[in-house]
Amino acid sequence: MNSFTEENYLKSIYKLVSGKEAVTTNAIAEKMNTKAASVTDMLKKLSDKKLIKYEKYYGVKLTAKGEKVALNIIRKHRLWEMFLVEKLEFGWDEVHDVAEQLEHIDSEKLVAQIDKFLNYPKVDPHGDPIPDSNGKLHIQKSQLLSTFRKNDNCLMTGVVDHSPAFLQYLAKASLTLGCEIKIKEINDFDRSQQISVNKATPVFISNEVAKNILVTAK
Amino acid sequence: MNSFTEENYLKSIYKLVSGKEAVTTNAIAEKMNTKAASVTDMLKKLSDKKLIKYEKYYGVKLTAKGEKVALNIIRKHRLWEMFLVEKLEFGWDEVHDVAEQLEHIDSEKLVAQIDKFLNYPKVDPHGDPIPDSNGKLHIQKSQLLSTFRKNDNCLMTGVVDHSPAFLQYLAKASLTLGCEIKIKEINDFDRSQQISVNKATPVFISNEVAKNILVTAK
DNA sequence: AAATAAATTTAGGTTAGTCTAAAAAATAAT
DNA sequence: ATTATTTTTTAGACTAACCTAAATTTATTT
Structure with a gap:
């Protein structure tokens, strides 16, 4: 299992890498409100766990394994956001912080049931696509x-x-x-x-x- | 704010103290699957935060402040259990571990809305009473x-x-x-x-x- | 191409929460 | 009332995640 912190790093790297060849240490540090030295420490750890491909002084990208983890966190985040808006009367401007917490809840069944309960939504309350349970992302072109x-x-x-x-x-x-x-x-x-x-x-x-x-x- | 760990200690102490005058270090250690030395460390911390009344070599009980926190965790735990059973087709034998995670989610609005969504249940799927938002517990005598x-x-x-x-x-x-x-x-x-x-x-x-x-x- | 600047990593420390082993206090047994 | 046992606490160490400051590597200027 990965810690909350590890999950958050993977999620940040996933979002930062999009399109680009690799992400820099500083970019991660900024996104995560932490210091470059802390990022370097974590990159070593994630690299040891084969979740990222890390080349010193160059940058970082996710391995297939790491991307899968990242997409699962994003899936959970977006499903929870949808749940909050659709079932609990949250505004689309109120869901992010709570979903940041809920995305780390570890239960396959819970995610599957929330998905079913919401009738398998394709996008979250902001229009962002929800990865399916295999980590596939269906991007609507807009x-x-x-x-x-x-x-x-x-x-x-x-x-x-x-x-x-x-x-x-x-x-x-x-x-x-x-x-x-x-x-x-x-x-x-x-x-x-x-x-x-x-x-x-x-x-x-x-x-x-x-x-x-x-x-x-x- | 209190950490997950602190919240779990308070919850355990609350449950162990019920009726008794105070709880022993060993009892907490056993309940939390940890060692007595670790418990002592945490008791000092909780005592500094005025969440418990701690007398060395004697035992521990919750302060009013600590009890409030404990009851809030229990409230959240039981509401989540109810949600899982009532809305997500979980069996009453499947909810505990997930609720152990969900109980630490920090959002007043989330709890209030889940409570409303479930139509303000008085007991959880096991018949245990759900503390109200003020921490009042209505115990059914059975x-x-x-x-x-x-x-x-x-x-x-x-x-x-x-x-x-x-x-x-x-x-x-x-x-x-x-x-x-x-x-x-x-x-x-x-x-x-x-x-x-x-x-x-x-x-x-x-x-x-x-x-x-x-x-x-x- | 050397010098400077920027980015990154290393080194060494901190805190929270845990541990083992030893010391101290409380309890039980003779 | 001593001795032995159990419980609890202290002391000292460990890991994860963070930090600052110094060293190193890469990039940019001149």
């Missing part, structure tokens, strides 16, 4: 709202920024998962948009916001 | 089935032994919480009983079993 043009119609599929502040802002503007967005106007100067959400009267959003909303064409 | 007599009618309210083996045995005999038990016969020699469960054809149970079933007269 784009930033900021890349769309005037008069385009689209459906909201996710968010980039997951901060409570941003999520609360979106919720207040009815910008929730699955909502229909029509771009009414784009301001050439600052790329701010005037959009209609679910056919309601248009509202303004900054380009900063548009760059943090994921959508798919409709 | 007696051992072994103390009842021939032709007595009663309702099952709980169990003494919580081991999976015993719980599985009971479930197989339809001896579940709330079932109706009528004592048809008692063997003078070994105090074994012939009982009818929910008016079905009578079955035999040993005195050992009868001493581990809690009931209330009907």
